[in-house]
Amino acid sequence: MLKIAAVLFLFFILSSLASALYYMIKDKGQGTRAVKSLTLRISLSVLLFILLMAGTYFGFIPLGH
Structure with missing residues (x-):
């Protein structure tokens, strides 16, 4: 379950990055959509990091020792 959530987060992070690139090209630097x-990409990345750290701390993600 956690692997699927992580992959979905990565997909949304990459799609947000792609949309920012599209808006930068389309708006020519004049809009705020990029x-x-x-900002959404950074927020998703931080949230994913926190979830992975919490999963490791609470034992949902084994460390592989």
């Missing part, structure tokens, strides 16, 4: 997409 900034919003990059």
Whole structure:
């Protein structure tokens, strides 16, 4: 279950990055949509990091020793 969630997070992070690139090209640097997409990407990345750290701490993700 956690692997699927991590893959979905990575998919949404990459799609947000792609949409930011699209908005940068389309708006020619005049709009705020690229900034919003990059902010969403950073937020998703931080949330994924926190979830992975919490999963490791609570034992949902084994360390492989």
